[in-house]
Every structure is written in structure tokens, then in C-alpha cells.
Amino acid sequence: MNYAIAVHGAPYASEAAAHALSFADAVMAGGHSIERVFFFHEGAYQGLATQVPPQDHFNIDMVKRWQHLAGQGVELGICIASGIKRGIVDKAESARYELEHPTLAPGFELVGLGQLIAAINSAERYVEFPA
Amino acid sequence: MKRYLFIISRSPYASSHALEQLEAAMVAAVFEASVAVLFRDEGAWNLQQDQTGGSIGQKTLTKVLDALPAYEVEELYVCADALGTLGVQIDPSLTVKPINLTEQQSLISTSDAVITAQP
Amino acid sequence: MSLHLVFSRAGLKACCKRQQAGDKLVLLGNGVYAYTEALDAGIQPADLCLLAPDAEARGISGQGTLGLAHIDYPTLVELTQECSPIVSWNE
Numbered sequence: 001m002n003y004a005i006a007v008h009g010a011p012y013a014s015e016a017a018a019h020a021l022s023f024a025d026a027v028m029a030g031g032h033s034i035e036r037v038f039f040f041h042e043g044a045y046q047g048l049a050t051q052v053p054p055q056d057h058f059n060i061d062m063v064k065r066w067q068h069l070a071g072q073g074v075e076l077g078i079c080i081a082s083g084i085k086r087g088i089v090d091k092a093e094s095a096r097y098e099l100e101h102p103t104l105a106p107g108f109e110l111v112g113l114g115q116l117i118a119a120i121n122s123a124e125r126y127v128e129f130p131a
Numbered sequence: 132m133k134r135y136l137f138i139i140s141r142s143p144y145a146s147s148h149a150l151e152q153l154e155a156a157m158v159a160a161v162f163e164a165s166v167a168v169l170f171r172d173e174g175a176w177n178l179q180q181d182q183t184g185g186s187i188g189q190k191t192l193t194k195v196l197d198a199l200p201a202y203e204v205e206e207l208y209v210c211a212d213a214l215g216t217l218g219v220q221i222d223p224s225l226t227v228k229p230i231n232l233t234e235q236q237s238l239i240s241t242s243d244a245v246i247t248a249q250p
Numbered sequence: 251m252s253l254h255l256v257f258s259r260a261g262l263k264a265c266c267k268r269q270q271a272g273d274k275l276v277l278l279g280n281g282v283y284a285y286t287e288a289l290d291a292g293i294q295p296a297d298l299c300l301l302a303p304d305a306e307a308r309g310i311s312g313q314g315t316l317g318l319a320h321i322d323y324p325t326l327v328e329l330t331q332e333c334s335p336i337v338s339w340n341e
Contacts, residue, residue: 008250026323042250113158120244130249130340131257236270249340
């Protein structure tokens, strides 16, 4: 089966990343596919490159785990509207708004809201992780 | 054609939840999905008459709701229990159908994708 | 048959009113604390389960949850295949 997954929770404020990653890993291990992981609202913060989790905090692995998933060919799409308003910008948006640095972590990309709908349209199941 | 249900559970202005859900509903409609929106619990406040978002520098939510038919998002529902409990006075310019919990069960179970977007 | 992912007590309250007999409910995150409330609301034990790592983290052990199933992520994935739609409840 093909899945569309949405993440709405932010790091530290929720377990959304842990839930979504463990679910995504189980989906892939089960021989299924993921159309896209779409990060919406506060979930956009999952793709912030400048996070410095404490050394002994479980979140230290989260961005790496997302990037590992991206390395398996899963698209990690951060809603561009949710992202840029929260300061998660790629090179293009950073230049457009004359900001100092891009802040989007490698492995993630900024995409339009239409990519959430396209993912749901293409997939057989849609699963949301608010927390 | 997939059937989408967007559930709005938060009141306007204190968070961007309702606005972002409605934007997503409009995008889904552009992709030619069948789209319904259900306002439940505090989300019923989005329907309140006489809102002036400009008083706090925000877009008036009911004006966004007024634009939905232009995007072919016309199936708007509100939880009848929420209306009763909260005392919401629905803006007369809106066409929203109060539905009971049994009808909400059916609305959910007949949808292909339910988007709740709760943070 | 729908699958309801319940992440909190508030989410459970909203879910219970809107789920149909035969739907499946999974308690995750803080939702695991609400297993007795789910049963009190009339959810059938066979239709209810807890996500095992989340329950274990919170000291909610299998022994204490009245025979309810504690599932792992592969089982959660299986449930998502059997049910549609999948609805998340957090408030």
C-alpha cells in the first residue's frame, strides 16, 4: 500500500516526529511505500537545520532519522506557507526575502499545499501525526 | 474522485488552525476532490456573526468562509451540540448545516481522507 | 470501518462521540492514560488497543490494562491497511 503521512507537531512540544518516524519505518519494513511525508503548521519546525538538541536528548537523532528516510527515496515536504512564516527557508526563499542564511535541513524541501493533496490523491491511506 | 473531510476544532484568531484548514480545503477543491468541512467544539466560533478580525490586525474569518463557494467548497457542517453548548450565533451570510453526532459519524466513515491538522 | 488514532484524553472524548460500532481505536502518546475512560465510554475491548512503547514509557503495563492489546508499530501498520479512513484525535 502507498501512504501519505502528515506531521503537525513540533519538536519538543510533541512526540509527532517519533511517532511518524517509527510508523514510516514500519511501513517501509513492511514492503509498502510512502508517497510523501508532509509537514504542516508547527510540524514545519521538524525541518529546521539549526536545531541543536542537547547531547543526551532523544531529539538528537530526529533530523538524522528524517534524513535517513529521505535517503530511502521518501520525499519530505514542508508546507512552504507554514515553513517560511516560521523562518524555515531554503536558498531560494532566503534570497527572495533577503535573509542571511537558509535554515532548511538537507533532505527536506519546501513544497506547496497542493503537494499534500496530490499525495493524498495518489496514496491509498492518509495518516496524520499531531502529537 | 476522493472525498475529503476537513475538521476545524479551534476558534479563530488565537491560532492559524482554522485559516490554514480552509486554505487546504480550497486547494483540495482545486484538485477536483469532493470537499466537506466540519466545525466542531471551539471550531464552531469560526461561524460567529459580526467578526471584525481587523480589530486585532487579522483577516476576518467569516470573509474567508464567504469565499468558499467560489472554490466549490459548499458542504459546510457544524456540530449541533457545539452550537447549543457555546451559544454561537451563525453569521447569516453563511450556509452551514448543523448536524448531530450520528450524522458526523457517517460523514467521517464515508470520507476517504479526514484532515484534522491539530498541532 | 474507520481507524481512530487517539493521542490524548481530550482527543478520546471527541472521538468516542463520533466513532461507530466496529471502528478500531488505538491509544498513542498521552492517549494511553485514557484506556479506562475508553472502556467506560462503551468502546468494546476487542476494538481498543494501546501502542506498546508509549504505554511502557508511561508505566502503563499490559498487566494493568484489563486485557487490552498492546500493539507494536508493524501491527499499527496492519490496522491502517484494514481500515479507512484513519482519523487522528488530539483535542
